[in-house]
Amino acid sequence: MKPIKLIAILGSSGSGKSELALKLATSLDAEIFSLDSLSIYKKIDILSAKPSKEEMAIVKHYGIDVLEIDQENNALIFKNLLLEAIKQTNKKILLIVGGSSFYLKAIIEGLSPMPKISKEIKEKVALIKNPYEVLSQKDLDFAKNIKPQDTYRIQKGLEIFYSTHTPPSLYFKKNPPVGFEYPIDTFCIEIQREILRERIIKRTQMMLKNGGIEEIQNLLTIYPKDSQPFKAIGPKECIEFLEQKISFETLETQIITHTMQLAKRQKTFNKTQFKNIAFFQKDDLFDEILRLY
Known part of the structure; x- marks a missing residue:
């Protein structure tokens, strides 16, 4: 196993993770792995709040501009990208930074190998009118541990069932998750709610001022509206505005809320x-990480 220290910096959207990571990376001679479900996509630059080209020139970033808009994003992709970043970097420290802590938890605890799912199976599952009900009929043990609103896991369960002809609960029993082979030290930024709200208001206004709506408008001429990143906060509200379902004032308010x-x-x-x-x-975390590493 390669000798490297992995440090995860988590925190709420707008808490200043990227700013802190850049400061730490320059102080520790480290590189950054982005664990962000929007920054991983090409062409979504404004609404993802990606690091600038100047910032990425100062510190090498991994996990940014990897996927096309119409490609699927999941924890396994992030795990493979993280392993590739570990392989590529010549630094002793890699900072894992982002708000997608669900993916980090999945990486740390382990992921089961997934079967190959054909385009035909995906299309078949997408056409099912009551997917949770169908999943419950196929595998009640699996379905009862999922909320009916959890469309992602319901979809995956059905795709596994139709691809392998095996109930997903049995599939995962036969293919247990394997924990991540590298230890990850995990930290989180604490921030007062009112301070966070002010940061989010300013960031939202800046995104819209810098062309966030136009960014999505241009991408919609190329990619289908049901693409995964278009369902995220920011793109989703911009699409509603472009479809004249909400006003500009409501768009801004909804993104903030x-x-x-x-x-x-x-x-x-x-x-x-x-x-x-x-x-x-945030400032205390900077001092603590410098003290420890």
Whole structure:
């Protein structure tokens, strides 16, 4: 196993993770792996709040501009990209930075190898009118552990069933997850709610001022509206505005509100789903990581 220290910096959207990571990377002579479900896509530059070209010239970033808009993103892709980054870097420290802590948890705890799912199977599953009901009929044990609103896991369960002719609960029993081979030290930025709200308001206004709506408008002429990144906060509201379903004022308000709601979910997830995670204010976290590494 390659000698390398992996340090994950988590936190709510808008908490300043990227800014902190860049500062740490230059201080520690480290590189950055982006764990962000929008930055992984090419051409979504404004609404993903990607690091600038100047910032990426200062510190090498992995996991950015990897997928086309119409490609699927999941934890296994991030795991493989992280392993590739570990292989490529010649630095002793790699900072894992992003708000997609669900993916990090999946990577740490392990992922089962997935079967190859054909385009035909995906299309078949997409046409099912009551997917949760169908999944419950095919595999009640698997379905009862999933919320009916969890469209991603329902879809995956059905795709596994039709691809392997095996109930997904049995498939995962035969293909248990394998934990990540490298240890990851995990930290999280703590930030007061009102400060976070002000940061999110300013960031949203800047994204829209810099052409976030036009960015999505141009991409919609090339890629289907049901592409995965278009369902994310920011692109989703911009599409509603472009379809004249909401006003510009409502667009801005909804992005801010939805981002704050996401931040609350992220905070809860980070506090409850990681066994060994340390919480610090941003400046204190900078000092602590420098002290430790």
